[in-house]
Amino acid sequence: MAVKMHVKKNDTVKILSGKDRGKTGKVLQVLPAERRVVVEGINIIRRHTRPSRENPQGGVVERPAPLAASKVMVICPSCNEPTRVGWSRGEEGAARVCAKCGKTMD
Ligand SMILES: [Zn+2]
Incomplete structure (x- = not known):
């Protein structure tokens, strides 16, 4: 993997x-x-x-x-801040999520 x-x-x-x-x-x-x-x-x-x-x-x-x-x-391309990355599990696998604004980054 x-x-x-x-x-x-x-x-x-x-x-x-x-x-x-x-x-x-x-x-x-x-x-x-x-x-x-x-x-x-x-x-x-x-x-x-x-x-x-x-x-x-x-x-x-x-x-x-x-x-x-x-x-x-x-x-983060959404909030333009350096951020930690969270993961959200979606139907297409794990997606990266901004820890600050919560937007998906992929
Ligand atoms: Zn963000």
Whole structure:
């Protein structure tokens, strides 16, 4: 069974800890097995790469590294607030619900 994550791809999340604390960004990727997420513009690492076909110059590539899903809070699209996520059991399985305004987030 898939691991249920409170974060989904394309969510906007707020970063709760680390050097990017307080920033917000869009979730680019969710890694349920590691309980990690990749967030646009957050936890940027610089990688020095050799020249390759895609990147003939080589050099430094900046990209977001995965961070623990527990370090982010979903921003509810209905009330626009960072919120905890509740679950409601519907006919189509569990749906995410905003703990603040009660609206479904999926
Ligand atoms: Zn809400």
